Amino acid sequence: xxxxxxxxxxxxxxxVAAELVARGCEVTVFDPAPRPGPHGCSWWAGGMLAPFxxxxxAEEPVVRLGQEAAGWWERQGAAVDRRGTIVVALGRDRRxxxxxxRRTERHKRLDAEGLAALEPDLIGRFDRALHVPxxxxxxxxxxxxxxxxxxxRNGVAFVxxxxxxxxxxxxxxxxxxxxxxxxxxxxxxxMAILRSADIRLSRPVRLLHPxxxxxxxxxxxxxxxxxxxxxxxxxxxxxxxxxxxxxSAAYALHPAFGEAELVEIGVDARPAFPDNLPRLCRQGxxxxxxxxxxxxxxxxPALARMAVEAACxxxxxxxxxxxxx
Amino acid sequence: MRLYETEIGSRLMLGTAQYxxxxxxxxxxxxxxxxxxxxxxxxxxxGERAGAAFWELVRDLGVTLLPNTAGCHSVREAVxxxxxxxxxxxxSWIKLEVIGHADTLQPDPFGLVEAARILTEDGFCVFPYTTxxxxxxxxxxxxxxEVLMPWGAPIGTGLGLTNVYGLRTxxxxxxxxxxxxxxxxxxxxxxxxxxxxxxxxxLLNTAVAKAGDPAAMAEGFARAVEAGRLAxxxxxMEPRDMAAPSTPVVGKAFLE
Numbered sequence: 001x002x003x004x005x006x007x008x009x010x011x012x013x014x015x016v017a018a019e020l021v022a023r024g025c026e027v028t029v030f031d032p033a034p035r036p037g038p039h040g041c042s043w044w045a046g047g048m049l050a051p052f053x054x055x056x057x058a059e060e061p062v063v064r065l066g067q068e069a070a071g072w073w074e075r076q077g078a079a080v081d082r083r084g085t086i087v088v089a090l091g092r093d094r095r096x097x098x099x100x101x102r103r104t105e106r107h108k109r110l111d112a113e114g115l116a117a118l119e120p121d122l123i124g125r126f127d128r129a130l131h132v133p134x135x136x137x138x139x140x141x142x143x144x145x146x147x148x149x150x151x152x153r154n155g156v157a158f159v160x161x162x163x164x165x166x167x168x169x170x171x172x173x174x175x176x177x178x179x180x181x182x183x184x185x186x187x188x189x190x191m192a193i194l195r196s197a198d199i200r201l202s203r204p205v206r207l208l209h210p211x212x213x214x215x216x217x218x219x220x221x222x223x224x225x226x227x228x229x230x231x232x233x234x235x236x237x238x239x240x241x242x243x244x245x246x247x248s249a250a251y252a253l254h255p256a257f258g259e260a261e262l263v264e265i266g267v268d269a270r271p272a273f274p275d276n277l278p279r280l281c282r283q284g285x286x287x288x289x290x291x292x293x294x295x296x297x298x299x300x301p302a303l304a305r306m307a308v309e310a311a312c313x314x315x316x317x318x319x320x321x322x323x324x325x
Numbered sequence: 326m327r328l329y330e331t332e333i334g335s336r337l338m339l340g341t342a343q344y345x346x347x348x349x350x351x352x353x354x355x356x357x358x359x360x361x362x363x364x365x366x367x368x369x370x371x372g373e374r375a376g377a378a379f380w381e382l383v384r385d386l387g388v389t390l391l392p393n394t395a396g397c398h399s400v401r402e403a404v405x406x407x408x409x410x411x412x413x414x415x416x417s418w419i420k421l422e423v424i425g426h427a428d429t430l431q432p433d434p435f436g437l438v439e440a441a442r443i444l445t446e447d448g449f450c451v452f453p454y455t456t457x458x459x460x461x462x463x464x465x466x467x468x469x470x471e472v473l474m475p476w477g478a479p480i481g482t483g484l485g486l487t488n489v490y491g492l493r494t495x496x497x498x499x500x501x502x503x504x505x506x507x508x509x510x511x512x513x514x515x516x517x518x519x520x521x522x523x524x525x526x527x528l529l530n531t532a533v534a535k536a537g538d539p540a541a542m543a544e545g546f547a548r549a550v551e552a553g554r555l556a557x558x559x560x561x562m563e564p565r566d567m568a569a570p571s572t573p574v575v576g577k578a579f580l581e
């Protein structure tokens with residue numbers, strides 16, 4: 001049985017471990033932290049599996065490869081909600097909705113009634129919206145924990161140490177791999193979690209705004225995740241300005257958020273290459289799977305599949321960088 | 326074009342915010358040949374050198390950097406940010422923004438003059454983001470600014486030159502001061518109009534960064550800027566009501 005090491009147990013590392021197990025490899029995962037937690041940036045993710053909406057700003061491969069994600073997570077047994085995405089804009093930014101519609105695909109136009117049928121709590125707030133039925137979302141923390149436990153049950157060894165490359169190694173350490181990948185940079189994202197019993201949403205809602213774009217992802221037990229800023233910086237300060245922007249935008253989406261309980265404010269830096277696209281970089285027997293940027297849960301499955309195919313079959317997939325240094 | 330004793334090859338300046346990725350940003354600069362890049366210090370800084378990786382990418386563009394004080398709402402904030410920018414980017418150039426109104430992002434004329442005075446005395450080369458107001462322009466020049474950056478329209482609106490009369494008046498009042506139309510441009514034709522009016526350069530960000538194909542839009546702006554400049558130098562004809570055929574009609578056969 002082929003042996004492989006995975007460094008890093010964030011979303012990229014766990015996806016790679018799952019693909020290795022599926023090919024019958026004997027896998028050891030190294031991560032200084034024993035369980036998924038706030039040390040990794042996938043902990044702070046929105047968990048939207050929204051390839052079409054991401055197409056507004058992201059390049060074509062994100063839209064294409066992101067379509068694998070929802071099915072992959074379901075096959076791992078994660079709870080995936082496939083009720084799509086709603087996109088709205090406030091009255092004076094209506095044209096933002098047209099721009100968004102022009103630049104994305106697979107959406108349906110909704111009038112006020114159509115929106116009310118899908119999201120009754122948004123009645124009267126928007127006279128038109130987009131619905132992207134083919135999209136999904138999951139709860140990132142639950143999905144990470146579930147996947148880790150499932151891997152362990154399937155014989156994957158988890159070692160609470162940083163680990164080092166030895167033989168076939170997949171380096172999935174995110175920003176921590178900057179020592180090996182000098183053009184990796186951090187892009188800061190801040191998020192908030194609110195609890196409200198006054199509003200119910202069935203699917204992620206994106207509020208387009210020229211200055212403060214926002215998405216709200218409903219979670220179980222009246223929780224809502226608000227995200228996310230995107231700042232060219234790798235500091236981890238939760239800035240007042242960012243939180244004000246997120247909360248103001250949520251309040252504009254629905255005033256009931258004004259009465260919500262502020263449960264959590266999170267921040268981390270996403271690993272990104274200059275084109276904001278992921279890379280598979282081979283250095284000797286090590287394959288780096290990195291640069292997933294804001295698309296860890298969306299692109300993790302496809303990148304893991306490609307990385308493991310490359311290792312097992314010698315293919316040179318998309319995003320492949322030979323002897324990258 | 327000379328700005329503060331420095332020769333700048335291109336009359337197009339681009340901001341560096343809001344692009345889909347740094348790679349797209351670099352493409353936009355390559356295809357447009359823009360000569361100056363503005364960088365925001367305040368938002369990205371986090372108080373330390375946390376934005377260093379991005380700034381390195383901007384430095385690699387190989388163009389002149391013009392740090393700005395975007396997002397500053399008071400004289401003190403703007404002055405502190407300028408001093409930080411001077412250290413970070415090793416330049417005394419500063420695009421001075423003192424925002425007076427949160428919704429329209431309109432400059433605070435009083436704070437702007439005060440901050441420009443403080444910074445000029447401290448040795449900065451100040452590029453003030455101002456309105457088309459002639460009196461304000463005069464005050465900025467009198468505290469030592471050698472370049473003016475009047476708006477076309479509020480930042481990020483893409484409305485173009487909303488007060489053409491005001492901009493013409495400003496240009497005519499100070500014919501020898503280098504002036505850059507900054508902010509509010511959405512289309513290359515608007516940039517061409519500014520250049521035809523005799524403005525020395527244009528600066529924009531959102532129109533390129535938020536276009537579907539930022540690099541193509543940047544090139545479009547570069548060509549428009551060049552076209553507008555050529556037209557200005559060529560001394561355009563005066564518009565007139567009377568039609569004057571360019572080919573004489575005398576002697577042509579009558580068709581009926």
